[in-house]
Amino acid sequence: MGAGIVSFKVSAPMAMPPAAARYQKVKHYVLERIEGGSLKAGERVPSENELVRELAVSRMTANRALRELTADGVLVRLAGVGTFVAEARVHAHPLEVRNIGDEIRARGHEHRARVVALEGVAATPELAERFELPAGAALGYSLITHFEGAHPLQVEERYVNLEAAPGYLANDFTRVTPHEFLIRVAPLQRAEHTVRALVPERRIRRLLKLEADEACLLIRRRTFSQGRIASIADLYHPGSRYELSATIQPR
Amino acid sequence: MGAGIVSFKVSAPMAMPPAAARYQKVKHYVLERIEGGSLKAGERVPSENELVRELAVSRMTANRALRELTADGVLVRLAGVGTFVAEARVHAHPLEVRNIGDEIRARGHEHRARVVALEGVAATPELAERFELPAGAALGYSLITHFEGAHPLQVEERYVNLEAAPGYLANDFTRVTPHEFLIRVAPLQRAEHTVRALVPERRIRRLLKLEADEACLLIRRRTFSQGRIASIADLYHPGSRYELSATIQPR
DNA sequence: GGCCCTAGCTTGTCTATACAGGTCTAGGGC
DNA sequence: GCCCTAGACCTGTATAGACAAGCTAGGGCC
Structure with a gap:
């Protein structure tokens, strides 16, 4: 604290996980399909077991990917039914209705x-x-x-x-x-x-x-x-x- | 279950577990300590292995709890160091600043x-x-x-x-x-x-x-x-x- | 003292397995 | 024809075991 001199360490120890975690790849895989238009709002996303087969990951990894995308509002999940692309993304912004x-x-x-x-x-x-x-x-x-x-x-x-x-x-x-x-x-x-x-x-x-x-x-x-x-x-x-x-x- | 008797749908007897997932209990355990004041901003939170011992859950369950609290901005994690309280009174962020x-x-x-x-x-x-x-x-x-x-x-x-x-x-x-x-x-x-x-x-x-x-x-x-x-x-x-x-x- | 190196902690990730409970549907019994 | 059940498939959760990588303290060496 209190050092007056500016010196920037540009050595790069940490930025993100090394290359890509597998659950990140699964997230990217799903986002890509939404991006490419092959998955549109309301449509069904591959189930966890389908992702296991398609991407050769464990179900827990697929689960984490879908769970996080759900927390982000990209997907909607319904137990017993499936996982779906959430309706058109709305960047929520808290604007009050004021007079x-x-x-x-x-x-x-x-x-x-x-x-x-x-x-x-x-x-x-x-x-x-x-x-x-x-x-x-x-x-x-x-x-x-x-x-x-x-x-x-x-x-x-x-x-x-x-x-x-x-x-x-x-x-x-x-x-x-x-x-x-x-x-x-x-x-x-x-x-x-x-x-x-x-x-x-x-x-x-x-x-x-x-x-x-x-x-x-x-x-x-x-x-x-x-x-x-x-x-x-x-x-x-x-x-x-x-x-x-x-x-x-x-x- | 081949019992010939019509099954009674009884709501109460065994229906306790769905009310609380274990990772939720871990989250609650940590949040209670923060809100109760025994854990303050910047202080160290029990490590995953300590939570395993204290709460008799698996490490993955403790991990999920801490990971979600981190995503919510309640905690800060540093690989190799530990987990710390980010700020007082943070319960959950309702609106994310989108990426x-x-x-x-x-x-x-x-x-x-x-x-x-x-x-x-x-x-x-x-x-x-x-x-x-x-x-x-x-x-x-x-x-x-x-x-x-x-x-x-x-x-x-x-x-x-x-x-x-x-x-x-x-x-x-x-x-x-x-x-x-x-x-x-x-x-x-x-x-x-x-x-x-x-x-x-x-x-x-x-x-x-x-x-x-x-x-x-x-x-x-x-x-x-x-x-x-x-x-x-x-x-x-x-x-x-x-x-x-x-x-x-x-x- | 100053240096390096390692043991032991931490988080981060991945997997295989298991069980519970919701939902839908095909098919059998009435 | 109708109801109802069994099974298939889905999400949701929990666990034990494993490996990787980051950090720190302490011990031993120079």
Whole structure:
């Protein structure tokens, strides 16, 4: 401790197991087949005994490989049935469903909302598919800009399943945020998020008062309530003034 | 069993064992000592052979218990030395910080890494502050592009606390990802993330093969191990081809 | 003192064997 | 035709024995 001189030992004693442990090879073998497309999500993976025959390892070794891939979320195992490729990998990221109004107020600023559009629409085929509803189903549509003081912090474009949240269109969203209304009438059961970066189209750029080359963070959120898809929202944030943060802390 | 009598399905009599696997008991035995305070962070855990004697299990069973606790970040193991408590109050990590290589392979593509830079550096005042280390401390620096097939999917710019992860610079990061190495020598205790969108500087743009007006998703990750900041990484992803996703499900 | 070398510990891996319990199906008894 | 059972196959767990490689302390040699 306390040595002032930087000296790096580049001798390589340990890096990983020497060449490759056999259970690692089994893992790689399975991952390769998933990678090569010959094993797709939901399909069955060779059983432990099949791997024993194919790769000439003991069953315990095959077991360890499959068990670890299961712990990693790559596979799903069912005793008595078999081992299967898990559904499309989701990089889990702990993003809370938070109310934008609370977030802004918690930072010590005033929250103000401008309702750009609020109307009922019939589901286009594409929207119907995303909602898992028949085409033409009744949806609510809202487009709202949320301001932090004088600056727009979020453009919220939202479709709502009116069966799951009746009365959506009757709200004054300058006083209540859609989020606040929705959690009251349609208790949150599950939420799916995807987060991506993009340079937004002109329509969004104007509402966020962005320059043509500025990036923006898009959070696409799908919320479930009572087994139905209650709402699909696209939340645009200016890249320069907004960031998500999350801490993963084992309990 | 050819008994002619209809068998009674009695639930209780012999049905004790399924409730507790022996390796689970070993895990619980160790966890109890950690939570009870008789084993503190950094202290030595009974060796596999000691557990064999104390708990009358086979060494493989003790091995599995310690191995899984290590994967969970509760323990640290050092071949030839022993097993030690990694940090207080770590029970299980609910969310793993995923390995980019596994992520790409699980999506059915080949992962390849190009090491742009790998060297030792002395911490600048700013870096020292972010690491909570004295200025001039020895850090490892790596700049790596991760490819999904032919396309760059992530530029990983990483600083590593060499006290927390000695030997970092001796790795061949085309074969092992920094993540794989780090979780091995410095078990993850906590991770802080911030996510933002930006149009990257030219240096990053080149590595990701992006146009001048394309957006990019930046994940800034700070990982803690054994109470120290082990690593600070900036992960850049092309906005057009990468998205984070997460499902939140209240329990 | 300073050096090397080894004995004895540690983890890490692999195997063969065994038993338990879940799940599915073909075939036999009614 | 229906039910029900036996067997085949699956995962899950447990064990004893074996070999490899990393580390350390201590003994003996220079």
